[in-house]
Amino acid sequence: MTFKTTHSYLQLPESCFQVCQPTPVADAQWIAFNQPLAASLALPETYWLTDEGLDLFSGNKLPEWAQPVSQAYAGHQFGHFVPQLGDGRALLLAEFSDEDGQRFDVQLKGSGPTPYSRGGDGRSPLGPVLREYLLSEYMARIGVPTTRALAAVATGESVQRETAEPGAILTRVASSHLRVGSFQFLLAKGDLDGLERLADYTVQRHYPQLQQIDDDGQRYLALLDAIIEKQAQLVTHWMSIGFIHGVMNTDNTSLSGETIDYGPCAFIDEYRADQVFSFIDKRGRYAYNQQPAILHWNMARLAECLLPLIDNHKETALQLATDLINAIPQRISAAWLERMGTKLGLNAVRAEDKSLIERLLQSFEQGQVDFTLGFYQLADELNKQTTPAALYAGCTDFSAWRDDWQQRLSHSGQPLSEAESTMRTCNVRRIPRNHQIQAVIEAAYTDGDLRPFNALHAALQDPFATAPEFDQFDQPPADPQRVTNTFCGT
Template identity: 55%
Template sequence: MSEFTVDNSLVRLGAPYSQACLPTSVPAPQWIAFNTELAAQLALPKHYWQTDTGLALFSGNNLPDWVQSAAHAYAGHQFGHFVPQLGDGRALLLAEVLDETGQRFDIQLKGAGRTPFSRRGDGRAPLGPVLREYLVSEAMHALGVPTTRALAAVLTGDWLQRDTAEPGAIITRVAKSHIRIGSFQYIAEHGDIEQLKTFADYVINRHYPHCAASNTPYLALLESVVEAQANLIAKWMSLGFIHGVMNTDNMSIAGETIDYGPCAFMDSFNPAQVFSFIDKQGRYAWGNQPRIGSWNLARLTECLLPLVNPEQELAVAEATAVLQKFSTLNETAFLQLMAAKIGLQQATAADEVLIRDYLHLMTENKADFTLAFRLLSQSINDINAGAAQLFGDKQAWQSWAERWQLRLAEQAINATEVQQQMDSTNPAVIARNHQIANAIEQATAQGDLTLFNRLHKALATPFTLAKANADLGLAPNAEQCIANTFCGT
């Protein structure tokens, strides 16, 4: 194992970017899960790997000297309404670690107790949301989606009063950073241009060092974040994923998926699908995610304007031109991802119609999103096989499938290769709502992690599904469908 290297750069910036804070000790920590693959990547010393020493660290009970724990400060628009101070109310940055390639990662406890930003909260996390974030974040990583990751999860030994009494837990998550659009909003709200410049320079150096060589580094920073978010949201949508709470304080500057609260993968396809119980207006529905991504980036743009150009009109014009690239970048990325899902090597403008028509067919027939693409490879040689079973309107299915087969025939690639490519693109298993709910229920009510562990293992290889786990790849029946998800605060 290579050397474990720590460098706590955000903490060195000091106020107002973060505040030093210690976790609150817990009475009786126990292991839930530990990610050895990620620990090895970080070169985390093995005496922390599922040991009592590691349990003391990841519960916050005993911090080694390389830890400089701090809560990060940020603001944010929550469902469109600006809150000038939010911050890490139940999360603590432990340290920044450099992996063997020199890539910097935050190690952060979530659910470790009150911080200066907790407001009226207790800073704790119930077991259910910890299990959900562990499963979904690791599933997203296996699917190739940029995301925070789960390094460890522990029970705290105490109980939290939410709607009912629930076991407390802490998740240790790893990210390129936990800096958000809301981080810039927090500093911009204070109106100190020097602090804003210091922070922007820090973010450039940490995440987008190529921008430093630009004649317009802050415009280049905006362009880099726009591109990262455009690609991230396209990837989400190609998997039927709904983030659920795309507030500006939940949108990472690094282009990673962050803050898995009321997130969910769709079952039956519906572009207006919402799961979050608090999203009554459908602001963060599947089909709205690009629009909200652009809206959030406009808020970042507002923060950066004083750095882009001292002349406000010129700053607005220059930054707006960059921001307007989002839609094209997102639509192009989404088209290519969706083309690959139906077996096309390179999408054309005509393919956009073919893809849109398939999504419409799925909507009209309430077809399961994941299965409609996973089973499609079986329909290449037999129009009545594979995905055909998902469509009650057989005539509409056959009409579309014939067009699709003709399009595939134009490619200089045989059917077997197309099938292999599709099966390596379309997952056989995703973190389905009903399976996660069952795993949480078993763990919470019975202390049984069997289903959690089964899911975790199966989701690590989402494009292959062992026969013994065939049930994990099934869509829910009517009684199993989950209508709402919750943030878990």
């Protein structure tokens, strides 16, 4: 591969970005570097854990190929519309291409104030950088569409939040940083030409198969449909692994269907349908079980932006878009059913399986069963007639449910060995648990010790494996270890 960069985002209206330079830092030091990702992007090895790389990923000295800009967007934040947000602490440097020719944004996050900082310092504390590095790379490892972490560096400077915290910069890689809020920004400005250019760019960047649709309105309607499908698959994937994004604002909803912005996110320990971790989500708007409804709401906001492009007649455009929006709950339900059924080893999920899945989740909640281990250990309960494992001891109806599950599998004619194989490959043993991440952050804050970070990162590289050296990372928190609140880094 030959390393090359492009800057296609700059073809959008000038209102969509502002040129901005990173603010130099005092004493940049390496925290982590993602060598496999760097290799796939053909990043020259002159940047791999070198002084030149440290200059690049700290923003202290950018190479000629970097053309840093901060991106503009709007967004509904907890349901309240803000017509201009934008990258308040991030800079898009360039676009790289991987070995398959797919283009990716490379962005510094925490590199100093931008024209969109709204009085903020544009910096990031070390804790959120460590969290995003661990979680985004874990999600990539288990096949969840996500942004990636290319590098993390310490700045040698303090960042003031509730207290003074050490600063850091994350280099983030994404299929793009386009989001629902990108469209909302142009709609709020009344820039219909800009809306069309952004829609065409989104098609070209992420949905090139739609370019063969000659009718403009039908193409933009198909774009809405394609984004809805990507988001439905993404959010149901989150649900199937017990992940709570924590801040599903429209400015955090990507058009590529990737998980973006790992702020106050968390994985569930013991299952509770209405679980919330984000300290700022006081009313549970983005609780675990509310994520499908919020996705529905966010896609309706995207549809509003595309109405002028779908048809010149407002009533016609509204009807066409409404038909797609009204069908979202059914699409989400079907995607959720497929993913959750697979976790039970079912090779052909049926509509009536929904009751079986919901009964298990209710049993988990009643028995305070750990979501991850509860599904992981189910494979050991296949064709078992004896007392269930101790993990399920608090579930009063688990034995009856297990009988019904086994009967369902036997009636399908599916070999139990096949069901077990399916379950072993989709139910993880290990997740980045909140208390473990907190321990990593505390060690890094207390004495600059990154060994816990490196150990957890290593354990998460194979989340299905049974390995004695990783046993400590498989366990749910004891009561004194529980983390009930997570925080954003801004």
